[in-house]
Amino acid sequence: MNLDRAVLALAGTITLVSALLAALVSPWWLLLTAFVGLNLLQSSVTGFCPAAAVFRRLGLSSGCAFR
Template sequence: MSLERCIIAFGGFMVLLSVVLTVTVSPYFVWLTVFVGANLFQSAFTGFCPAAIVMKKMGIKTAAEIALAK
């Protein structure tokens, strides 16, 4: 799986997790949803994504790197 797809999957997972936590644990977990959404929104314009930096250090390759390896 490419880095780009991992970021989308991670963002989706975090939104779903925060909604479940908001409903079952505390309504304050809605702020996690807000944080994830704001981070996704700003990364669309700036290209800066902390999760992508971490995943890159874990060795996940971008789609371009995977295509070059083939």
């Protein structure tokens, strides 16, 4: 697994868990979904993603999106 796939897998997992928690617990969990979406948007503009930095330190190889 490379860095790009790890970031996308993390974002997708957090989004799905947040939607599930919003349906079962409280609609306030949708704020977590909004946070993930905003982070993906800003990383597409700036090229900086905090999750990518963490995964890079864990030793994942770079893909084409996050260098």
